[in-house]
Amino acid sequence: MAGGGGNAIRGSRVGAGPMGEAERGEAAPRQSVTYFCSHEHRSVVTFSVEATVPESWDCPRCGLPASLDSENPPPAPKIEPYKTHLAYVKERRSDAEAKDILNEAIATLRARRKSGDVVF
Numbered sequence: 001m002a003g004g005g006g007n008a009i010r011g012s013r014v015g016a017g018p019m020g021e022a023e024r025g026e027a028a029p030r031q032s033v034t035y036f037c038s039h040e041h042r043s044v045v046t047f048s049v050e051a052t053v054p055e056s057w058d059c060p061r062c063g064l065p066a067s068l069d070s071e072n073p074p075p076a077p078k079i080e081p082y083k084t085h086l087a088y089v090k091e092r093r094s095d096a097e098a099k100d101i102l103n104e105a106i107a108t109l110r111a112r113r114k115s116g117d118v119v120f
């Protein structure tokens with residue numbers, strides 16, 4: 001009697017056919033989205049239909065942000081403030097270094113005067 005049960009299980013395994021074979025041959029549906037950057041570049045990016053299309057995309061030609069709106073592309077990010085800031089930091093640093101050098105020179109001069117051993 002136990003053998004009969006085994007046959008039933010084997011039969012169910014064979015009967016389970018391959019799943020999803022009908023979907024295999026079809027490519028996933030896609031959509032082409034055009035982005036516009038402030039340099040008037042048109043970049044066509046292909047997304048899956050299921051994907052969420054982002055509102056902005058980096059232009060592959062110039063790297064600037066591009067948007068879906070051809071009449072209102074995102075403005076190019078300004079780099080000048082960063083440069084100015086960097087120059088400001090550099091100025092401050094060199095200024096501080098100059099003060100340190102000056103203080104060091106004064107300290108050395110005073111130390112020599114106190115000791116009295118070295119006379120210039």
Ligand SMILES: [Zn+2]
Nearest residue numbers: 037041059062
């Ligand atoms: Zn561009």
